[in-house]
Amino acid sequence: MKNFFSILTIALFLVSCAKKEADLIVINSNTYTVNSNFENAEAFAVKNGKFIAVGTNKEIQDKFTSKNTVDAEKKAIVPGLIDAHCHFYRMGLQQQKVSLEGTKSYDEVLQKLVDFQKEKNTNFITGRGWDQNDWQLKEFPTKEKLDELFPDIPVAITRVDGHALLVNQTAIDLSGITKDTPVSGGEIIVENGKMTGVLIDAAMDFIKFPPTSKKEAIQGLLDAQKICFSYGLTTVDDAGISKNTIDLIDSLQQTNDLKMRVYAMVSGDNQKEIDYFINKGIIKTEKLNVRSFKIYGDGALGSRGAAMRTPYSDRENHFGALIYSPERYQEIAKQIAASDYQMNTHAIGDSANTWMLKTYKEVLKNAKNRRWRIEHAQIVSKEDFTHFDNILPSVQPTHATSDMYWAKDRIGPERMKGAYAFKDLLNKYEKIALGTDFPVEKVNPFLTFYAATIRKDTNNYPEKGFQMENALTREETLKGMTIWAAYANFEEEEKGSIEVGKFADFVILNQDIMKVKDSKIPKTKVVATFLNGEKVF
Incomplete structure (x- = not known):
């Protein structure tokens, strides 16, 4: 009998030794792998920041052991979410300025500015987020009340889309512009022979904001990371940033203070920076990928800066x-x-989309796998959809549910047929990258998921959904926020799905977004966010 127990002990020891040591094991999950077959899994193992096995509880527990095992308690797990078009750095800086998002009137904007100045006592008041389309009087504000409240302090507050700026007279005087200053690619709005204080697109460049300190920049990036991790985002495509910002991101990633993966679109506004990065070549680390340029084709629909082929329906x-x-x-x-x-x-209006598609086609000459992107592809003429056969659409579904209340008045019923046409775009390219454009829209990716699939606001409007012929399925939407977004970044071999060899980026959710009732989707919360197998939220 003694020999029997000795043999059993040795056998158990050998079995234990036969198991491989993992850094992390996750069991009892409902994991959407988003692999080529869109398979589900119960469990997976992680080693050195990557998935090393995916399968059933038994398969994983028979082969691996770990000091760190997470019981997911049947919760849904999805790959780390990717925001294919956002303004990560800008959103971080916004945390240190007055937020005007969600204001329901110009008077509310003014009160927020007054309250902000009482607390901060700054030498230059800046902020972002007002949207006249959310007000009862859906017209651009004018600067008279700003001048009364702040006669000696410059004020410059940006519209939610970043394509219009409201300034007071002090800011105008500092800029040196007048109502007659020539502008190419923008507009100084004048009424009754006087400047209203609203500047559109290129005209905004006349206003010189106070420079951002390095301390403010670092804090902004760290603030943005904290917010994004709380929503399950593990990669962000920062659309239009400078070399200095990219260098700062890289340095913070090297010290591991910034863990967020960043796909950097270099701002194409500066020819010197275009030259620099093209000469430098692609820059690629595990956390940073610099291989694209963000170019502005036109302005925004909300500020009537989007380039249209025929006049706006609501402005002659x-x-x-x-x-x-x-x-x-x-x-x-x-x-x-x-x-x-x-x-x-960036192409919003049908004219901008027409011109950029034409330009792409001419210079690429049918080159394969270039994955050039149209960002927003918001209003597309019927005949232009065919050109998306090798041009990748990158869209932001919450733009549709934000604009649906007034877009038809702005562009008319005929052009609306090609507006926010996500399914039509997907059918042409067979992939579509999804993002938010935050801070233009909210960071929350579950609002993206809801807007893409259900196409309603959170008050269940409209009852039957907005232009539902262009809704995406839940599977298509999850792919657009993971593997297709990774593809848009040339990163599909390293992220975007839960598969062996890929980065162990994943998110545990409090409910199954693939199955819950429509109305519950926006209420989805992140239980935990993992990057490289490390819990970061």
Whole structure:
């Protein structure tokens, strides 16, 4: 009998030794792997920041042991979410300025400015987030009340979309502009012979904001990371940032203070920076990927800066405008096409989409796998959808549910047929990248999921959904927020799904977004966010 127990002890020891040591094991989960077959799994193991096995509880527990085992208690797990178009750095800086998001009137905006100045006592008041389309009087504000409240302190507050700026007279005086200052690619709005204080697109560049200190920049990035991790985002595509910001991101990632993965779209506003990065070549680490340029094609629909082929329905003889000349877009596109870089162009209006698609096609000459992107692809003419056969659409579903109340009045019923047409775009390219454009919209990716699939606001409006022929399925939407977004970044081999060899980025949710009732989707919460197998939220 003694020999029997000795043999049993040895056998158990050998079995234990046969198991491989993992850094993390997750069991009892409802994991959506988002692999090629969109399979579910119960468990997975992580080693050195990557998935090393995915399968059933028995398969994983028979092969691996770990000092760190997470029992998911049947909760849904999805790959780390990717926001394919956002303004990560800008949102972080906004945390240190007055927030005007959700204001329901100009008077509420003014009160927030007054309260902010009492607390901060700054030398230059800046903020962002007002949207006149959310007010009862859906017209641009004017500066008279700003001048009364702040006669000696410059004020410059940006519209929610970043394409319009309201300034007071002190800020105007500092800039040196007048109502007659020429503007290309924008507008100084004048009424009754006087400046209203509203500047559109390129005209905004006349206002010189106080420089951001390095301390403020670092804090902004860390604040943005904290917010994004709380929503399950593990990769962000920061659309339009400078070399200095990219260098700062890289340095913070190297010290592991910034863990967020960043797909950096270099701002194409500066020719010197275009030249620098093209000469430098692609920059790629596990956390940073610099291989694209963000170019502005036009402005925004909300501020009537989007370039349209025929006049706006609610403003006679007004077409919006391209930011640059057609010749300039050709120059930029040809230079980028001759490199390994990707070109990602903001195009809202049908005219901007027409021109950029035409330009892409001409310079790429049917080149394969360039994955050039149209960012927003918001209003597309019927005949232009065919051009998305090798041009990747990158859209933000919450734009549809934010704009649906007034967009038809702005562009008319005929053009609405090609507006926010996510399914039509997906059918042409067979993939679609989804993002939020935060801080233009809220960071919350579950609002993205809801807007893409259900196409309603959180008050259940409209009852039957907004243009439901262009709704995406839940599977398509999750792919657009994971594997297809990774593909848009040339990163599908390393992230976007829970598969062996990929980064162990995943999110545990409090409910199954693939199965819960429609109305419950926006209420989804993140239980935990893991990056490289490390719990970061």
